[in-house]
Structures are given as C-alpha cells and as structure tokens.
Amino acid sequence: MSDKFFNKPFRLSSLFSGNGIQSTDLGKSISNHIELIIFTRYGEHRYQQNFGCEIWDLDFELIVSESIWEEKFRKSLLKSITDHELRIYNMSVDIHIAEVENVYPMRKITEIKKKVDISVRALIKATGEKYFFNTALFLSPLST
Template identity: 90%
Template sequence: MSEKFFNKPFRLNSVLSGAGLQATDLGKSISNHIELIIFTRYGEHRYHNNFGCEIWDLDFELIVSESIWEEKFRKSLLKSITDHEFRIYGTSVHIHITEVENVYPLRKITEIKKKVDISVRALIKTTGEKYFFNTALFLSPLST
C-alpha cells in the first residue's frame, strides 16, 4: 500500500501548474475516505455498487422510531467502513439524531431539521493508534 496520501478536494490547477497534489497524513486520509463513504449513495459508484451508505435512502423515510433509524444507519455505515476502509480495525460507529430549530424572525420562518451526529472509533492497523472521526449532517428541512 502506498504511504503517500492526498488531501481532498483535489486542486487540478496545482497539478496543471506542476506543483502536484497536496499531501496529507494517514488520519486525515482515513477521514476523507469515511466522508466519501457517508456522502455516496449505494449504486452511485459505477464499479462498486455496494460502496456508500444507506443514509440517502433513509433521509426521505418517515422516522417513526429514531432508535430504529439510528440502528439501520449505524449498521449500514459500519458495514461499508469495514468493507472499504482497510487501514483501520476494531471499528465502532455511534449515531445520534436530534432536532434543531432555527428561527428566522425577519422572514417569520421557523425551520426544524434533523441533525445526525456520527462518531467512528477504531484503531489504525499500521501504528495501533486510536482513531476518532466525528461529523454531523442535517436532514430534511421542515419549514413553517
């Protein structure tokens, strides 16, 4: 496996000017790959139909039980990370969904969104170091 990792997004103007791609460290490279898994819908990758996660199918699903929704998404993401991110092991995924209310007084609009907090914990294979990844997504704005 290559020991050189590149940052995303790729800056093609750097490549065309001869500067090359911006390098990054192993932890940031793993985080970039996990973000790519989260933001890719199943079937979107032409050569790997099982690359991605289920959040895009769950986003438009009526959430009857938040705990069931969280567990479906957690299992989907854990399976994708386990199947596609080979630089970590002992992976655990934690999902927590909350409602966030934004009030816009000038426009007299209240917007309610679902916020999904995602935490991934694992160990890096080459070093044995602990690896942590945290991010949050907002789903389905409901406005009044």
C-alpha cells in the same frame, strides 16, 4: 500500501501549474475516505455498487422510531466502513439523531431539521494508534 496520501478535494489547477497534488497524513486520509462513504449512495459508484451507505435511502423515510432509524443507519455505515476502509480495525460507530430548530425572526420563518451526529472510533492498523472521526449531517429541512 502507499505511504503517500492525497487531500481532497483535488486541486487540479496546482497539478497543471506543476506544484503537484497536495498530500495529507494517514488520519486525514482515513477521514476523507469515511466522508466519501457517508456521502455516496449505494449504486452511485459505477464499479463498486456496494460502496456508500444507506443514509440516502433513509433520508426521506418517515421516522417512526428514532432508535430503529439510528440502528439501521449505524449498521449500514459500519458494514461499509469495514468493507471499504481497510486501514482501520476494531471499529465502533455511534449515531444520534436530534431535531434542531432555527428561528429567523426577520423573515418570520421557523426551520426544523434533523441533525445526525456520526462518530467512528477505531485503531489504525499501521501504527496501533486510536482513531476518532466525528461529523454531523442535517436532514429533512422543514420550514414554516
């Protein structure tokens, strides 16, 4: 495995100007890859149809039970990370969904969104160090 990791997004302008591509450390590279897994829909990657996660199919699903929805998404994400991010092991994925209400009094608009908090804990194979990834997504904008 290479010891050189590249930052995303790639800045092609710096490459063409002769400065090369900006590199990053192992932890940031793993985080970038996990973000890519989260934001990719199954079937979107032409050569790896199983790359991605189920969030795109679950986004428009009517949420009858938040705990069932969280567990479905957690299992999907855990499987994808286990299959595609080979630099970490002993993973746990936590998903929590909550409603967030934004009120815009000047425009007389209330916006309700679903916020999904995603946490991944693991160990890095190369060093044995603890690894932690955390992000939040907003789904289903509802406005009045």
